[in-house]
Amino acid sequence: MPNDDADAAWSALMALARRPDARAIRPLFAADADRAARWTHRAGDVALDLSRTSVSDDVLAALLRLARARDVTGFRDRMLGGGVVNPTEGRAALHAAQRGGGDAAVQATLARMQAFCGAVHGGALCGATGQRFTDVVNIGIGGSDLGPAMVARALWTPAAPMRAHYLANVDAHAWQEIRARLDPARTLVLVASKTFTTQETMTNAALVRAWLVDALGEAGTTHLAALSTNLPAAAEFGIPGERVFGFADTVGGRFSLWSAIGLSIALALGWDGFAALLAGARSMDEHFASAPPESNLPLLLALTEVWHVNGLGYPARAVLPYDERLARFPAHLQQLEMESLGKAVALDGGVVARASGPVVFGEPGTNAQHSFMQLIHQGPTPVPVDFILVAKPDHPFADSHRKLLANGLAQAEALLVGKSAAEVRAEMAAAGADAERIAAIAPHRVFTGDRPSSVIILPRLTPGTLGQLVALYEHKVACLGALWNINPFDQWGVELGKVLAGGTLAALEGRAVAAQAATAASVAAILRLQAEG
Numbered sequence: 026m027p028n029d030d031a032d033a034a035w036s037a038l039m040a041l042a043r044r045p046d047a048r049a050i051r052p053l054f055a056a057d058a059d060r061a062a063r064w065t066h067r068a069g070d071v072a073l074d075l076s077r078t079s080v081s082d083d084v085l086a087a088l089l090r091l092a093r094a095r096d097v098t099g100f101r102d103r104m105l106g107g108g109v110v111n112p113t114e115g116r117a118a119l120h121a122a123q124r125g126g127g128d129a130a131v132q133a134t135l136a137r138m139q140a141f142c143g144a145v146h147g148g149a150l151c152g153a154t155g156q157r158f159t160d161v162v163n164i165g166i167g168g169s170d171l172g173p174a175m176v177a178r179a180l181w182t183p184a185a186p187m188r189a190h191y192l193a194n195v196d197a198h199a200w201q202e203i204r205a206r207l208d209p210a211r212t213l214v215l216v217a218s219k220t221f222t223t224q225e226t227m228t229n230a231a232l233v234r235a236w237l238v239d240a241l242g243e244a245g246t247t248h249l250a251a252l253s254t255n256l257p258a259a260a261e262f263g264i265p266g267e268r269v270f271g272f273a274d275t276v277g278g279r280f281s282l283w284s285a286i287g288l289s290i291a292l293a294l295g296w297d298g299f300a301a302l303l304a305g306a307r308s309m310d311e312h313f314a315s316a317p318p319e320s321n322l323p324l325l326l327a328l329t330e331v332w333h334v335n336g337l338g339y340p341a342r343a344v345l346p347y348d349e350r351l352a353r354f355p356a357h358l359q360q361l362e363m364e365s366l367g368k369a370v371a372l373d374g375g376v377v378a379r380a381s382g383p384v385v386f387g388e389p390g391t392n393a394q395h396s397f398m399q400l401i402h403q404g405p406t407p408v409p410v411d412f413i414l415v416a417k418p419d420h421p422f423a424d425s426h427r428k429l430l431a432n433g434l435a436q437a438e439a440l441l442v443g444k445s446a447a448e449v450r451a452e453m454a455a456a457g458a459d460a461e462r463i464a465a466i467a468p469h470r471v472f473t474g475d476r477p478s479s480v481i482i483l484p485r486l487t488p489g490t491l492g493q494l495v496a497l498y499e500h501k502v503a504c505l506g507a508l509w510n511i512n513p514f515d516q517w518g519v520e521l522g523k524v525l526a527g528g529t530l531a532a533l534e535g536r537a538v539a540a541q542a543a544t545a546a547s548v549a550a551i552l553r554l555q556a557e558g
């Protein structure tokens with residue numbers, strides 16, 4: 026459907042982006058002593074500082090005009106109200122409802138999950154030999170792995186009730202590595218799959234079930250539970266109804282950690298931790314639903330991305346948590362953002378008129394500084410960065426933590442202020458370099474500056490603050506879907522490879538010849554190497 030207002034808003038935005046100073050950030054600080062404060066927005070425990078971007082007052086006004094023209098708040102209200110916002114699959118997107126609002130089915134599932142955790146932790150539910158469960162293995166991939174694995178990695182401490190292990194890859198090296206740490210008699214196994222048909226997960230589930238039965242006999246199968254929307258398939262796999270935790274197909278995989286898919290989190294951290302995670306996310310939902318656009322954190326994060334991707338043509342973004350516990354947070358966002366927004370077809374079936382979801386990648390700081398940050402500082406195309414800092418650590422080593430935070434803030438500052446050729450030359454001269462060396466080396470040591478970053482500061486990493494952080498990014502993704510007129514809740518792009526894998530498997534088993542020439546050649550090369558023994 027033509028949207029003249031949106032076209033006009035896009036034109037106005039792109040006109041601002043064509044101004045020669047559109048990328049400049051330093052002059053915005055020079056012109057406004059209050060910029061850092063004025064561009065820092067808060068919701069609950071999250072402080073989002075957008076001052077180190079070239080979003081100025083007039084750019085923000087143009088972005089907010091676009092948000093109005095694209096009716097982002099209408100989309101938000103339809104999503105939170107249970108409307109069909111995923112039209113290609115004819116579904117609502119009800120992940121926020123899983124966080125324990127008023128929905129009776131959600132409350133019933135949460136109550137069952139809580140009772141199960143209580144029984145496992147209290148020893149009422151034990152393994153086949155009567156021993157208590159000390160370890161839980163979550164078998165799942167994509168959204169049935171990344172969210173729970175990220176949260177458990179972030180919040181687990183040695184005082185937690187159980188250890189959690191995440192088996193995703195069909196590469197059985199992964200299972201071998203995890204298996205070495207486990208005693209089958211004390212291991213609970215969750216088969217986590219929305220569809221209960223995913224090849225990798227079902228293959229791993231069969232391996233792990235065989236391991237349980239080998240060690241414990243048929244009684245070993247009582248260690249299995251299932252998290253799925255496909256109750257018949259879970260039953261067919263041999264998991265009785267009382268150990269199947271369902272959820273609705275209106276919860277997308279990458280948004281599913283809040284549903285039964287989060288059971289490994291609750292088992293590993295304890296129910297109170299999981300409940301606090303949900304409550305944190307709920308508080309971000311409330312902010313998203315009610316804060317005005319100009320102070321609405323998810324919307325502001327989305328609009329900043331539009332400026333970077335569409336206005337300035339930056340095709341990637343890095344996520345750098347300066348907190349080792351958030352090591353898997355970039356991986357979670359990779360799926361959340363790229364599976365949601367990596368689309369070139371608009372909702373009306375036409376071609377998306379402009380760039381959409383950027384490449385998202387990241388690593389914890391400071392490690393990232395010693396690997397890919399070179400490109401972000403001096404590569405030809407700026408890469409906006411999200412820095413995530415946590416003010417107070419949960420360890421007693423204050424000096425280490427100060428160094429960690431100092432590095433994070435220094436990276437953001439280096440990207441912003443840069444270092445001019447004149448500065449480099451003066452510095453080299455002061456250090457005694459001769460004119461010839463200065464001329465040769467100085468260009469290599471220049472930093473352009475004016476490279477954007479967003480800085481998010483949390484007071485502490487807790488279930489509550491992590492819940493807020495994850496929900497912030499989820500709602501940012503929803504806003505971008507509305508702004509770009511794409512469906513952020515489907516993922517048709519993962520299908521073709523899955524289907525073709527059936528044919529390549531037949532070729533590798535020697536049952537067929539691959540039709541595509543390069544695939545056939547690769548299969549032949551692998552079969553030759555395997556035959557050499």
Ligand SMILES: O=P(O)(O)OC[C@H]1O[C@H](O)[C@H](O)[C@@H](O)[C@@H]1O
Pocket residue numbers: 165166167168169217218219220221222223226278279364516519
């Ligand atoms: O939970 P499952 O049905 O096993 O799906 C696991 C994952 O695989 C799919 O291919 C999708 O790309 C993901 O969105 C999903 O999370």
